[in-house]
Amino acid sequence: MVTARLSAWRLHAPAEPAALLAGELIADALRHSADRIRLTLWAEDGLLRCEIGRAHQAGAAPAQPARRVHALLERLACCWGTQDGVIWFELCLQARP
Template identity: 40%
Template sequence: MKGMISMAVQVGHRTAHDPARASALPAWRQAHPGRSLLPDSLRGGQHDHGHARTSWAARQMALWSRVLAAPSASAIRPRIRDTSWPVAREAASVGRTRRVLTTQLSSWGLHELTDTAQLLASELITNALRHAHGPIRVHLRVHDAFLRCEVEDADPTGPVPRTAGADAESGRGIELVVALAQTWGSDSTLTGKTTWFELPLPGSGHDSTYAAPTQ
């Protein structure tokens, strides 16, 4: 008996084949139906096998019968409101940017900012097309309680606000940005500059009074 138990519990070790032990095992099992070769200490001391099986089944039923709430979309992926696109060096790019802005702000639920953002972005792109050379890019994103629009170009010279004459047909771009944006500015980059403006989000509690530009 002890030899059979020893043979049963030796896991991971090779033992020599013992014909006597091998022939004794079927006979012992026939004489002791339902008994395990392992002592109670190795089987957790459980003698009531029916109760153990019932408890395990009950635990499984309780586990798999629970109704789990599906994770929300925000928990899976936080909402990101940040996008950018290149602007071709052609007059049609101004109108194209206005349409892209309308679509993007609509998808973000910021319809109230569309008109102002369109107007100010158009002025910045027009300035970039007129005064800068090289590639132009628009970057639109929401941060904190503001919508920020950036226009990047290859001209290192920043815009200078000036008052256009009453009969002037141009020169009011930065003047409009100063009047309508919460704040605006121009930052130098390795390849030129980025001119930007910010508008407060609806319901954010920020007014749209003029703030001095940051350099």
């Protein structure tokens, strides 16, 4: 889904890391008994943002990535965090100098 959406937006460079991170975070959420996952993507101001959270769980405890996923986020994302049961990451759309 992530790769298809980014391809439709002609954002080919971030497609592989975005799909990898989103897939790992979704798998991690499903392992922790979330039965419905919401995935949100948008690109703005030179950044691609991806948010993953449990659908319909207002006030849920902040999601915390597994250690292996945490290492991937640190390596691939320009920034990431958690808020209100949602874990998010951003990828730069422009190449860094």
